[in-house]
Amino acid sequence: MSELHSFKMASDDQEFAVKQFIDLCNGSTSSRKRNISQTTAVKFLYARKFDILRAVSLYEQHEQIRLREGLYSMNIDVEPLYSELQTGKFTILPSRDTTGAAIALFTANKHSPLSVTHTITLQGIVYQLDCALQDPETQKAGLIFIYDMSGSKYSNFDYDLSQKILTLLKGGYPARLKKVLIVTAPLWFKAPFKILRLFVREKLRERVFTVSVPTLRLHVPLKALPLHLGGALEIDHATWLLQCRKSMTNREDELLANIEQAAFNRSNSINTTNISNIVNNSVSISAENSNTHVNSNINTTVATLTNDDYSRRLLVGEEPNENITLKQSNCNSTSPLPACKQIDAESLATAAATGPTVGVPVLNSLDASGTQGNAALVNGAIVSSAVTSNGSSNGSSGLSESWSENPPSSASSGFSDDDSLAGQEGDPKTIEQIVQMVKEQGRKGLVKEYADIRNRAPEGTFVHARMRNNLTKNRYTDVLCYDHSRVVLSRDDGEDYINANFVDGYKQKNAYISTQGPLPKTSQDFWRMIWEQHCVVIVMTTRVMERGRVKCGQYWEPTENSSLEFGSFHVRTLNIEINEDYTVASLELKNLKTDEIRNVSHWQFTSWPDYGVPSSAMAMLNFLQKVREKQSTMVKALGDTWAGHPRGPPIVVHCSAGIGRTGTFITLDICISRLEDVGTADIRGTVEKIRSQRAYSIQMPDQYVFCHLALIEYAVSRGMLKSVDLTGFDERDEDSD
Template identity: 40%
Template sequence: VEKGLTNRSEDIGQFLEEINKWTSQHGVSPLSWDVAVKFLMARKFDVLRAIELFHSYRETRLREGIVKLQPHEEPLRSELLSGKFTVLGVRDPSGASIALYTAKLHHPSKTGNHVVLQALFYLLDRAVESFETQRNGLVFIYDMAGSNYTNFELDLSKKILNLLKGAFPARLKKVLIVGAPVWFRVPYNLLSLLLKEKLRERVGIHTYMAIADLNLNQQRMSDLRQHLPRDCLPEHLGGCLPLDVHSWNLQLLSEQNGRVDPVDELVGIPLENTSIHVPGPEAMGLAELMAHLNRAQRSGIYLEYEELRREQPPGTFTCALAVHNQERNRYGDVLCLDQTRVRLKARRNERSDYINASFMDGYKQKNAYIGTQGPLEKTYGDFWRMVWEQSVLVIVMTTRTDEGGRRKCGQYWPKEEGGQEVYGHIAVVNHRVDKQAHYNQTTLELHNTETFEQRQVTHFQFLSWPDYGVPSSALSLIDFLGAVKHQQQWAVQAFGSQWRGHPLGPPMVVHCSAGIGRTGTFCALDICLSQLQDVGTLNVCQTVRRMRAQRAFSIQTPEQYYFCHTAILEHAQRRGLLSTNQ
């Protein structure tokens, strides 16, 4: 094996060189030799086709929201142990692995397509880690024996077959649809039309229709054995192999414990330890940033933003789009990703844990912020629950409640000194309001009426930032940011031993109206200036790309993106970090 791969080292090197140009641009860990071999073997060492497969695989996972697979967490763990999908403990005569999907175990009313696809990706990825499987390929059995129409979803079947068709790093040899009931003829014709151009030509698709009572016809079973001998088939498909659908899956889960999944690195969204904003290979010093801005001009920076804007969010919005949650979104087109959303703790008789809020990483800090929308009157209670549950000490509001005659955010806290309001089981008391030139700083005391605990929270409201626009003075916003960070630092110290997390404290809540434009700009500036202070470099583009992977659509306009660049340079010039002659 090693000798054969040595002879292919030039192909592997070429593949890694091309792909790792992409990974460095997107702040993702470089691909390993082993992963490169897997993609190349799937395309018989045709480098261009292997590169195409890599991006197809990555984009499919992003499109389906399969960003980080956590097999020990629900609902994926239960799906893996359901027996719906497994890899048989034998190989076919050519040495190919045999994967089995059992349609009758799928209940669409109980399990969404997203979870099924997560399990499929996870188990197929594990199967093709074997070099023998990479070399000899994969046979996929789509077992419909004993299933009925309520077990079938055309959309899920399309996604599975499309995945196998051209978006998975395995040499797919055959797809065998077996035990198909008579009602499957119509959907099969649709699937055949969809796939025949590529799947039929590439691997062949074989279907064995069942007789009316759904038992497999013996003559058809003999056809099936033309493709697989009896000792490679489960007993219920006419073979002699006892089917143990749990042992292989349980073994994989035990092996996975404590192990980082290398496949997650392919997706383009950094893993937990690399999603935090850290200096990357494309970081710029201040002189480089100024040169870049002078070279690109405003129009070039706008084009750079447009490229970011065209990138699709790397996840799904299933929970935000659920019918019973839609009224909790201020804007129907500003939703939070399932993968990063803040979940409210379960309470009796409550149907949903949803709030339109997303965890966002900061500079060298996991979950430094919670980016959220301006609370609606019906979500005031949810908002304060979140603040309490996440131990929030500072709230940053970058909007007024009303702008241009339109309501942008509810008055979710008692505005006047001495005012008191109760939101759900959290009572909020306004102790003090300090009015500055561009912002108000309000000291609030929270009382949990269920546990009788109390906690102090500081509310900052920046007043000089028009919706969709940028502040007239960048330095006023940076001064505001400085006041916010100073208060967070002081509050963490005062919190003392009650806080045992990151030294910089619990997440700060940051919101505007939608929770993406001004919110994203504020967070991007904080991240970039923190990196600048730490190591003297920054990267606005990388920062915004990573932010948008957690709070979708963060930074709403090209003007806000351009403002991040100019504000950093104004700050640097004021601090004497950059000469006006540069």
């Protein structure tokens, strides 16, 4: 098929979708005709990837929110909206991210809740968002929302306004929201943020990040960030407002026509046989004086009809199960919605029946047993049926909680699972299939497979690691860290470089920090990283000295009640527990600039032999489990001071170079987590993903082989497998880190 023909088919599909969207929203009778343009239809369809039902639902919710919040008839030349726009608290930056997404910036310290109403603030935001969406590139690529809390105080924060903005962006505005980046969130913000996150659908919650100024550049290029956020961009808000004035089309006529029509039809009842009546009357709206002002006291009524789960989920914005089908006309068989274009009246009647009550946010969450629960905000309080604050899901086996709990993201990435390893491995296998593969390939086959992985060129650049000032901060000249995933330090205490990379876990973005063993000159940077990333657990898989060579600097005191200082940080060893295979040190980390004290748990695995890999994996597996249990305990102790995922900040893992034993530990943790969760694992896919974030991870063939044998040994120890005969794997290769 030629590219031209493919493009024509795609265009025809889009034209059909636009026509059907307008027909569904306009209705079939002239008395109910809405003035919906093709431009408007395209906006809403792009926002829902041309899923017609979901786009119609978004349009209805969008109109309802604009009615409820008084977002019609905005006159930008009249006070107080004129002054609100001039503050620049909300603006669209004159730049885009690498994917073409527009960037919206809300500066919290410019907002004064006591001096401006919610309506005026929302009008200022929506007016500018409307302008941004005039650009087709924004329609296609979406929007990044930066909520900058730098320098803000509690008096700048408005919980109700934040909830309304989230409600608007999560399902009431025709823009694909790619990310929400909350910059420099103060401690007092942690508790309300835990509640605010409940107002975000699970899929959007995965796109919400809390970041520091240095780590903001991991999400948005420096050239697209303003100067005060570490970028190179100068904001010219006045020019943007002038552009808005020039670019805005006369959408008011269309919106006002819809208000008048809503008032005209407020007494209409639902007709389940008429598709337009179902869509347009699923919520009956009463508005007075619609020619000039909108009554904020809108009466809302939700129809109650029989519905199937697929359609209900479409209306409330949830993803439908793949095996649930929707009856459609002009199709030869019952099939998932995207396969056919026509939607019959009966199906849409079913879909419209049980949408959420307008004005009362529905909080979809999970209770402790994993069952679905609902909660709503009533008079400022959370009213819930079987809902938990962390949304933890049910486990999959009888293993301890730490293996099966819902994995979180790091301090720098909030709730995102977007780029995690979950479901992205190339060839997941059951443990029985892994055993069969290992037996068939033998050690030589696994070594060859590792060689294929190792021979691939690095998937990134090393510009910062090779800078003159940073070269001496690398322990080994041939072990550098990628630019795209590197941990960026704050420049408050020096340079921003450290040889460390974020690595994703199973269903968890930035679950780990892979780093080299600190050098004497980089120990201060190491503790800065621990502090800035809020890390509470450090895993060390090497000894300080091995075979007469220094493998790592002594960045903590190995004796109780002793301490060291590294720049602005005082590290005191409170307690040491020595076990057969590992040593645990309880450390107190004090920031000498602020006098704030935090606890850090240091876990050193001491049973890795000086040469090769362990002959048995059980010591490492038990160590790994203990680490997870400690991380869980430490995070619970943080209480409301931690607003990220339940499993907390990144676990820092290092050996000497930060690639060999470090990569082995992380690979096993990910594969075990997946095996416990869904019963499959993909060691090769996991190693490939880790290497794309920390170059050269899994340094030697023996380590790759060990990951396979260790996973099998784990399965046997947990009763997933009977004893397995794997003779022939006791050879060892050359020295590995």
